[in-house]
Ligand code: MLC
């Protein structure tokens with residue numbers, strides 16, 4: 001069962017039907033088949049075998065979508081990376097994943113150097129306009145390709161996810177797991193032949209790559225394709241779409257737009273939101289301004305989508321709906337035992353969409369599962385009387401900024417490595433646009449001095465820009481509990497006034 005073949009069986013009979021709709025040009029389902037065949041033939045010519053990794057750090061273009069689908073066709077494992085990742089981060093991914101092929105922007109000099117150092121011969125380029133050696137070399141290949149037969153358990157993709165300790169982990173996702181989630185979401189969200197999705201999410205994470213793209217492909221319909229989220233462009237194209245998906249920040253910006261109104265959203269039958277908590281205020285203002293309700297869903301790289309509100313039942317702010325029909329969900333407390341109804345505990349699940357483990361880290365995989373086979377999400381929730389799940393917090397030290405997960409540990413490690421620093425702590429603080437944003441507090445050795453610009457420059461050098469704390473402060477000491485552990489909740493309270501002043505500008 002190859003996921004591509006499962007999609008292809010559902011393509012429209014008329015292959016001239018639109019798949020990717022851009023302002024300047026439309027790519028049809030026939031184009032999809034031809035373009036993916038060319039790239040798949042190229043991968044095979046490069047001796048890529050089933051299970052080999054194709055690591056990709058490129059801007060969002062239709063050609064990048066074709067590259068993903070071509071990897072599926074050729075039995076290769078697609079490994080997308082956030083375009084914001086810096087050389088230090090990329091070096092780790094290269095060493096850990098050992099890709100057979102790397103595709104990057106022609107201007108990505110640092111990554112190309114790293115590939116040379118790692119002895120990776122197959123480096124192809126793809127720029128923000130969809131041009132590069134990948135496109136030219138694929139164009140020289142045949143436009144026909146027999147999709148490689150794979151097993152349900154064979155990997156289709158690896159997506160890296162950072163953690164509260166240690167280095168990022170490669171989340172292994174099989175063809176079967178991805179197909180299961182696509183089919184479930186397609187049915188639950190009632191996609192039909194009239195649907196047109198407005199796609200403006202990045203395609204290196206679960207939300208844009210799987211939730212948005214897979215439901216479209218499973219439906220065999222078209223999507224209006226934006227290279228990134230720009231609210232004016234969204235406003236211009238909403239009246240041509242029927243489905244919109246976004247992280248909460250997309251909605252925060254949309255409801256502030258002067259043109260946001262019932263008329264603007266008239267054609268949209270489904271507004272989906274996820275990847276981070278949606279504020280009750282955003283949920284309510286959205287409905288007040290356009291008369292429609294956002295459908296919240298909750299998911300995770302390791303598990304695909306886990307819960308969703310129902311289309312034909314009222315939704316409630318602060319809840320993420322019910323477990324998907326094929327997901328078994330429990331709220332667990334001490335010793336992984338289910339808590340009493342209504343109590344808070346960790347969300348633990350079984351699902352056909354679950355990952356196959358962390359790449360080359362079986363011990364980390366084992367840590368994330370209970371003895372009776374439930375996956376431990378690290379999210380804290382309660383079940384409401386009608387069965388809806390309300391996420392109330394996280395057991396993991398993580399913040400979500402504009403839909404991107406940020407792990408304080410990564411930032412603290414960079415700061416702690418600077419001369420004169422004793423220690424640091426990073427916490428997520430409320431942010432009107434990003435939901436949460438980072439605050440870093442650091443302490444210095446007696447007599448030491450350090451310029452904040454140096455701290456900021458070191459962070460920018462080492463880490464993707466969205467991970468950089470918005471505010472960095474010096475402190476005499478950090479609050480600790482009796483065990484000597486830094487109390488991050490106390491830190492949040494202590495620095496709240498300074499943070500609010502900072503936001504006020
Ligand atoms: C950009 N910046 C951010 C940021 N994005 N800061 C904090 N958090 C973010 N998310 C910073 C940049 O570093 C830069 O700072 C400045 O903001 C402007 O950058 P930009 O690139 O012009 O910003 P913008 O285009 O406005 O991007 C914001 C955004 C984008 C919200 C549109 O972050 C986005 O598309 N987020 C979606 C993330 C996503 O797809 N998540 C799904 C994960 S899957 P400076 O200082 O450098 O100028 C998942 C599972 C599930 O979680 O359930 O779905």
Ligand code: AMP
Nearest residue numbers: 274275276277297298299300301320405
């Ligand atoms: P990622 O590891 O990037 O896939 O992010 C997954 C995490 O995002 C989950 O573990 C949750 O903490 C968070 N998340 C996803 N969807 C939602 C949602 N609808 N509401 C609150 N948090 C969410």
